Amino acid sequence: MLIGVPLETAAGETRVSVTAETAKKLKAQGHTVxxxxxxxxxxxxxxxxxxxxGAEIVDRAGAFGCELVLKVRGPDADELSLMKPGTVLVGMLNPFDRDGLARLAAAGLTSFALEAAPRTTRAQSMDVLSSQANIAGYKAVMIAANAYQRLFPMLMTAAGTIKAARVVILGVGVAGLQAIATAKRLGAVIEASDVRPSVKEQVESLGAKFIxxxxxxxxxxxxxxxVGGYxxxxxxxxxxxQKVEVAKRVAQADVVISTALIPGRPAPVLITEDMVxxxxxxxxIVDMAAGRGPAGTDGNCPLTEAGKTVVKHGVTIVGETNLPALVAADASALYARNVLDFLKLVLSKDGTFQIPADDDIVAACLMTQGGQVKRS
Structure with missing residues (x-):
């Protein structure tokens, strides 16, 4: 199979879909990269x-002109024009973007959105949402530590004692759990909130208190x-x-990291202006839902400005919209392995492309085929 790896052109996107490690493995399987x-x-x-x-270095047209194109983000109109009808596209294509999927279908592409993989044990190795959220949770804490003008750990010095920072994590999915673990390693005192009671034990096992x-x-x-881990x-x-309880903790917090997202819906508002x-x-505040809030807001906080760091009411609010791209090397390494594991399902041993009719992961990820949008 002729596999193309183009340069990502979306603003702020630094990741790549194939690393030297996975390119070597694809080459060993008989593919041309x-x-x-x-x-x-x-x-x-x-x-x-x-x-x-073992990969070939080509120009933009050469990468998009392959039978199988591997991307991080969905292609724009210019990139679509470089792909021939029948091209297979794999990437994070936003399965809830109906207009974007319609454009892929109109271009005649067979496309797979890796974010749509089911949350099952078998699909864990290709779960791009988890691999990237894990990195985002880590980076959110590091950004918070950099913006916070005090220390995270408690220090007892000859000049006096410095109290540990109080960190509140809102939303305890993969990103939230990694944020807890990272803040704990830095010595903070942590509280966390989530709508699922099942995460309480996970929160406490990492050394945080569950709200x-x-x-x-x-x-x-x-x-x-x-449902399905969401x-x-x-x-x-x-x-x-919950707002009442969270508001009490936020008022006492030095750092708040909000991670709450609901697939296919606007991010919920968790931190009101009064709370700020x-x-x-x-x-x-590090708002990891920046850019994905309901109409009129940019995230879990109505004062967040997507892509910016602002100060409102004396509080620094960070609205980074692509945290994994700030840790591009490791984020790309994990994403590339996710892609490689997914390709094992659609590339046969003789190197040809196939869509196994009975594979639930492939069926869930298939977005467009034969000029039609497959996702209902």
Whole structure:
């Protein structure tokens, strides 16, 4: 199979879909890998490293002109024009972007969105959401530590004692758990909140305190369990009680990291302007949902500005929209391995492309084929 690896051109995107490590493995399987010159430079993978792994260094047209194109982000209109009908595209294509999928279908592409892989044991090795969220959670804490003008750990010195920073994590998925672990390693005192009671043990196992909000109805309890590893929207009665509890913790916090996202829906507002006003001067909020909030807001906080770091009411609010791209080398390494594991499902031993009809992972990821959008 002729496999193309183009340079990502989306603003701020530094990751690459194939590293020298995975290029070598694809080459060993009998495939020809063509990498656009400079595609991996921002992720610390040079053209020389690709060439040493057996890949061919080509121009932009050469990378997009292959039978199988591997990307990080979905192609723009200009990139689509470089791909021939029948090309197979694999990447993070946003399965909830109906217009984007329609454009892929109109271009005649067979496309797979890796974010749509089911949350099953078998699909773990190709779970791009988890691999990238893990890195994002780490980076969010490092950014917070850099923006916070005090230390995270408690220090007892001859000049006096410095108290440990109080960190509140809102949303305890993969990113939230990694944020807890990272903040704990830095010596912070941590509290965490989530709508799923099942994560309480995970939170406590990492050394944080879970902000418990009791469930008063069967409806609340059922919604809290979530579906397929994702949270479901909670009843308003529970949300109202949770806001009260979270507001108390946020007012006392030095750092708040919000990670709450619901697939296919706007990110919920968890940190209101009044809550920001209640925080101490010099506190920091890292809004990991920046750019994905409901109409009129940019994230879990209505004061967040996507792609910017701003100071509101004395609080620094970080609105980075692509945290994994700030750790491009490791983010690319994990993403490339996710891609490689997915390709094992659609590339036969003789190197030809196939769509196994009975494979639930392939079926879930298949977005477009034969000019039609497959996702309902």
């Amino acid at each position: 063509r990498v656009q010159s400079g595609a991996g430079v921002a992720a610390s993978v040079t053209d020389a490293a690709y060439a040493a792994a 418990d909000v009791p469930y008063e109805t069967a409806e609340e309890r059922e919604a809290a369990e979530g 949270a479901r929207p909670m009843p308003q009665s529970w949300l109202d009680r 006003k209640s925080m101490k001067p010099g506190s920091v």
